[in-house]
Amino acid sequence: MITCSAPGKVYLFGEHAVVYGESAICCAVELRTRVHVEKNDDVIIESSLGTTGPDIKVHPYVTHAIEMIKSLTDLKGVRLKIESDLPVGSGLGSSAAVTVASIQALNHLYNCGLSREDVAKNAHKIEMIVQGNASATDTYVSTMGGVVMMPQRKKLPLLKCPVIIGNTKEFSSTKELVGNVANLRSEFPSVIDPILSNIGQMSMLAEGLIIKNDYMAIGKLMNVNQGLLDAIGVGSSKLWDLVYAARNCGAICAKITGAGGGGCIVAIAEHKDTKGIAKAIEDAGGEAIITKNTEEGVRLESFNG
Ligand code: PMV
Numbered sequence: 001m002i003t004c005s006a007p008g009k010v011y012l013f014g015e016h017a018v019v020y021g022e023s024a025i026c027c028a029v030e031l032r033t034r035v036h037v038e039k040n041d042d043v044i045i046e047s048s049l050g051t052t053g054p055d056i057k058v059h060p061y062v063t064h065a066i067e068m069i070k071s072l073t074d075l076k077g078v079r080l081k082i083e084s085d086l087p088v089g090s091g092l093g094s095s096a097a098v099t100v101a102s103i104q105a106l107n108h109l110y111n112c113g114l115s116r117e118d119v120a121k122n123a124h125k126i127e128m129i130v131q132g133n134a135s136a137t138d139t140y141v142s143t144m145g146g147v148v149m150m151p152q153r154k155k156l157p158l159l160k161c162p163v164i165i166g167n168t169k170e171f172s173s174t175k176e177l178v179g180n181v182a183n184l185r186s187e188f189p190s191v192i193d194p195i196l197s198n199i200g201q202m203s204m205l206a207e208g209l210i211i212k213n214d215y216m217a218i219g220k221l222m223n224v225n226q227g228l229l230d231a232i233g234v235g236s237s238k239l240w241d242l243v244y245a246a247r248n249c250g251a252i253c254a255k256i257t258g259a260g261g262g263g264c265i266v267a268i269a270e271h272k273d274t275k276g277i278a279k280a281i282e283d284a285g286g287e288a289i290i291t292k293n294t295e296e297g298v299r300l301e302s303f304n305g
Pocket of ligand 1: 135259
């Protein structure tokens with residue numbers, strides 16, 4: 001049996017704007033999806049969503065990953081089991097992580113010789129098939145790890161502070177939210193385009209601030225980014241509750257991460273404030289996760305036989 005894992009991610013800057021070619025900064029976090037694979041007579045996929053054969057309704061990403069590997073090698077059957085620290089549909093890149101970890105595990109099991117670049121590219125293709133439109137951000141960051149500026153694919157230094165996530169526990173559909181932003185943009189291009197471009201500008205400024213470890217300035221810009229995400233219609237009252245709960249308890253900043261509408265917020269903070277912020281998020285009805293960014297992308301966890 002072979003096990004590979006891949007991390008989830010948070011957006012420090014630039015979700016939605018990156019769909020229109022603007023810059024974004026995203027970082028891999030130490031919350032991982034693990035995929036165990038072994039050769040088998042049939043295809044069996046096991047996860048918290050159930051046990052199925054190839055099934056594009058229940059396990060679309062994994063089913064496409066198996067199809068992709070089938071096009072490279074003689075894959076007849078495989079047993080694939082998924083375990084994840086990442087809540088599904090919450091802006092933490094769970095779909096990218098499961099796709100990347102599945103491709104890499106199958107790549108090792110069948111000696112397909114795919115490089116990490118190939119894994120990232122194929123995972124992005126699968127996200128495009130399943131979601132209709134997806135930037136390469138999630139799949140690239142889950143494969144390569146680290147803090148990454150997109151679409152330039154430029155690695156930046158890790159943040160040396162804790163990352164706190166607040167989950168509203170409300171499911172959000174990335175496809176629907178990306179569609180809503182597209183509609184608003186076609187109705188009011190002269191209003192929405194400058195907002196998206198402004199978000200891209202913040203990512204460009206933040207690049208230098210991350211290199212200088214200037215968390216106060218990064219935080220100010222992340223809070224501005226939050227305001228602009230709300231302006232393009234991807235906020236919600238629950239998200240704002242968690243944003244203010246975190247900010248009022250000492251977070252340097254707090255904003256939506258990912259598509260919005262529900263899902264999660266991300267806050268950065270000094271070590272001494274993390275527990276208080278997590279408690280404030282829980283008191284406001286959210287689920288708090290204290291984590292950190294990580295340089296490690298997809299990795300081989302174990303290889304038995
Ligand atoms: O919520 P997530 O993790 O699916 O992130 C969506 C990020 C968007 O910029 C809104 C879409 C994309 O494909 O980049």
